[in-house]
Amino acid sequence: MQFSESQVQSLAPNPAAFTAGKKLSSKEQWQSFGRSDRAIWGAIKGSGSSPYLVQIDTISLAYKCTCPSRQFPCKHSIALMLLHAASEKNFATQEEEPEWVKGWMDKRGTPPKPKTEEKVRTEEEQEQLDKNREKTQTNRLLGVQEGAAELTMWLKDLVRMGLLELPSKNQQEFDRMAARMVDAKAPGLAGWVRALGRLNYDQGQAWQDEALGIISKLFLLLSALKNFDRLSPLWQQTIRNLAGWSQSTKELLADKEAETIKDHWLVVGQEVETTSEDITIQRNWLMGCTHNRQSMILNFGTRFTNIESNILPGTIIEGEMAFFPSVWPQRGALKIQRAVTNSLPAEPMAFETWKDVHEYKAEQLQVNPWLNDIVVVLKDALLIKSSTSWIVCDSSKHFQQLPSDFDIEKTLRWVAISGNRRLNMVLILRNNVVMPMGVFNNNHYHLL
Structure with missing residues (x-):
């Protein structure tokens, strides 16, 4: 390669x-x-x-x-x-x-031999192990639900006082509530609280829609936790993940019942961010060239350990992807990797217009209302500089505005690759933001 x-x-x-x-x-x-x-x-x-x-x-x-x-x-x-x-x-x-x-x-090329043989448990030992695991999960759920009840009251107080009072709130109040959710072993809920505290309250009225969106989705999640026992097993797993239950890649790869798809996986982009706890999160976005399935592979690092990743943006991985169970499976892990190439066997399916993209997004949100990042391909997309910002225009002259901090270097790469021609473009839809990741040109994928 x-x-x-x-x-x-x-x-x-x-x-x-x-x-x-x-x-x-x-x-x-x-x-x-x-x-x-x-x-x-x-x-x-x-x-x-x-x-x-x-x-x-x-x-x-x-x-x-x-x-x-x-x-x-x-x-x-x-x-x-x-x-x-x-x-x-x-x-x-x-x-x-x-x-x-x-x-x-x-x-x-030779699979490593296991260092130690797996312990063979008796039927009584396995039964006791299963009981202990169930008890641990039950205790954690009770703790999360107690934290969720406290957060529900906090949100109701915010709404009762009025959203216009949010800009006057001290950042420490958001930090305290987020810390309380971490103590309740619900780091996912803490993330929503931090997001509310990090809004740009100096940005005119734009923050009001963002705040309302966060509060609405968070309140819906808290209601789901309150009614956890009434949900189906797949929805229970989805809610656990949203609340912050960790997912074991090792267990997923060992699970013979896990959904697995064999395809040529195009790595359309990669994002790296560092949280306030000094944890580095690497998100890798992939699309199946044949099945048109999208996947996200997460890797983590800390200040003491670097991220060890063999995911190279812009390449095509021939292999099998295993998906974590969810009502809308997206996060996955490579179960078998046969080759890494730059040769694109076929382009993933592209949507004709922005109207088609938004209809698709609406359909997926009906399946999972907390869905945040959706990868799509827009056909014959054109990058245009408007009076105030950059926009992505489709063939029917409808457009979507890009973030104000869109990287100018990506614009220059777009011009160099396309010659200002319309090309199929890969984008990530995140809330109301559109982020271009790359384009297809002459049967090759080019990162922006």
Whole structure:
């Protein structure tokens, strides 16, 4: 596969690692480098007498370097990918890989043996384990419902006083209520409270609609928690997730009953944000080229641990996606990954006009009213600068306004890719905001 500089930058664990890797990416820095149909590799002078040996699995995107760095990918791996991106023709394809590359790649193709055998439990032990789990879940639900009841009273007080009083509220009041929800083991509810406190109350009257939307959805969620026992099992799972129950990727991948879809998954974009608790959240958005299903893969990191991800924006992953159970399954995890390429087998389905997009969004909100992020493809989209902002216009001359802080660099990339022609565009619909992620041109996907 062929890397681009922007893709390599998205893989870097931090900006400093990317900058350091870029300084080492000229071919003069490398003693040797090469490639095969499944890997690229190279040797670069290190601080000792022996060079560092760098190898990258280009099928399932993994890295190995003999340097002592604890970052993945390290600056040498980043440098090798940047070198390949800038001068692929200089990488001679070799039929025989060096032994140190071949041994690592062959080992990666063999499933690892379990370190320990799984303990075989008796029927009584398994029954007791199930009872303990059920008791833990019941106790947590009771705690969440107590917190939800407290938050309901707080919301009613806000409404009783009137939304126009919100701008005068002290930020500490929102922080205290959010902390109370965390104590009640409902971090999802805390997120809604923080969102209400973070609104831009200096932005004219726009905040009023946003505040009303947050309060309405939150009150609906609190009502669902109050009537939890009356919901279907799938709705109960959905409400748990919204309230902040964690979802185990390991358990999902081991679940033989989980929904699994085999497809070529186009990674249409990636977002990274750091929360107030210093947790880094990486959201990867994917679309199935055949089934037109969308998926979101979440990765997490902290100030002490970097995000280790093999999801490269703009590439196509051939594999099987497992979905967490929900009334509207979206979050998933790759169960089997067979290859990573830049070759697009087919474009996902595109909506003809904005009217079709909004009808689709309305249908999905009827299924899940808390649905926030929806990935769509708009056919023959055109990016236009209006008097006050950028807009995305469809073929029928209807348009949707982009956020005021839309990145000018993305606009320049749009012009460079499209020549100001209409192209099919991938967008994320988030509340009332539209965010362009990339475009299709000549059977290739280009990130903005």
